[in-house]
Amino acid sequence: MMNRILKIAVSMAFLGVTTVSYSQKREIIPLNCHFYPISESDTLNLAYHAVITHLEGDITLKRVVDRQNRVLRITKEGYNTEYSYLEQTTETLDQNGKLKSKMTRNKDNGMFHTAYYDNEVFLGEVIYKPIEGYEITKAGQIPISLVEKNEFEPTPDFDKTTWNKSLANNLRYPQHARDLKETGTVILALLINENSEVIQIEVANPEDISKSLAKEAIRVASMYKGKFNAATDYNGNPVESWLYIPIGFRLN
Numbered sequence: 001m002m003n004r005i006l007k008i009a010v011s012m013a014f015l016g017v018t019t020v021s022y023s024q025k026r027e028i029i030p031l032n033c034h035f036y037p038i039s040e041s042d043t044l045n046l047a048y049h050a051v052i053t054h055l056e057g058d059i060t061l062k063r064v065v066d067r068q069n070r071v072l073r074i075t076k077e078g079y080n081t082e083y084s085y086l087e088q089t090t091e092t093l094d095q096n097g098k099l100k101s102k103m104t105r106n107k108d109n110g111m112f113h114t115a116y117y118d119n120e121v122f123l124g125e126v127i128y129k130p131i132e133g134y135e136i137t138k139a140g141q142i143p144i145s146l147v148e149k150n151e152f153e154p155t156p157d158f159d160k161t162t163w164n165k166s167l168a169n170n171l172r173y174p175q176h177a178r179d180l181k182e183t184g185t186v187i188l189a190l191l192i193n194e195n196s197e198v199i200q201i202e203v204a205n206p207e208d209i210s211k212s213l214a215k216e217a218i219r220v221a222s223m224y225k226g227k228f229n230a231a232t233d234y235n236g237n238p239v240e241s242w243l244y245i246p247i248g249f250r251l252n
Helices: 160-170 177-180 211-223
Strands: 024-029 048-055 059-066 071-080 085-092 099-106 113-119 121-129 132-138 143-149 186-193 197-205 241-249
Touching: 085 132, 160 211, 177 211, 197 211, 211 241
Parallel strands: none
Antiparallel strands: 024 048, 048 059, 059 071, 071 085, 085 099, 099 113, 113 121, 121 132, 132 143, 186 197, 186 241
């Protein structure tokens, strides 16, 4: 199955090398529970730290650790010179350091391959091809070709048409932000419980956006009356999960 991904899986070893040496440049960035950067003074919302190191060969390594210094994510990004595209690999680990998933993404065209694990036991894999959709293989089953949703990814669905109409009818550019020519994209985080109910709305990227735009995005999202569907786990059971939705503010 991996051979059907254009220029992506064949280079998983490219970013997996461990013999490169470290440069002197190193950053430590505080993150909130949504893995977005926050101010160093925002100790209330501090959940993780990203430790970013720039390696030889223009490769960037990012390790995300929790407050107990446990590594939860490892991301490597660099240019694949053999196939001429920007490649990113991300491993997610549980609190015991066991592999939960590994994604290899072609950042130039959006294609990716992800393998999922439970207690390091292989569950299945997904290939995503823009326009075509998802190709899913579960352990011991025949592949399911070209479906609209990644069943392994706990991301709730919602009525996009109703959502877009709600935005068009209710979104207002704050005058204060307009006067200051403030623009940007608010990443809304909606917590949806097992009963498909929205129980919390907040801004995932507070450092990237002005307070007035963030407030307007939350106001509009709170007015949305469309249907949400709960995320599901690998066994099809509904689970509580965050849904991330971008809302862009641009001045003409």
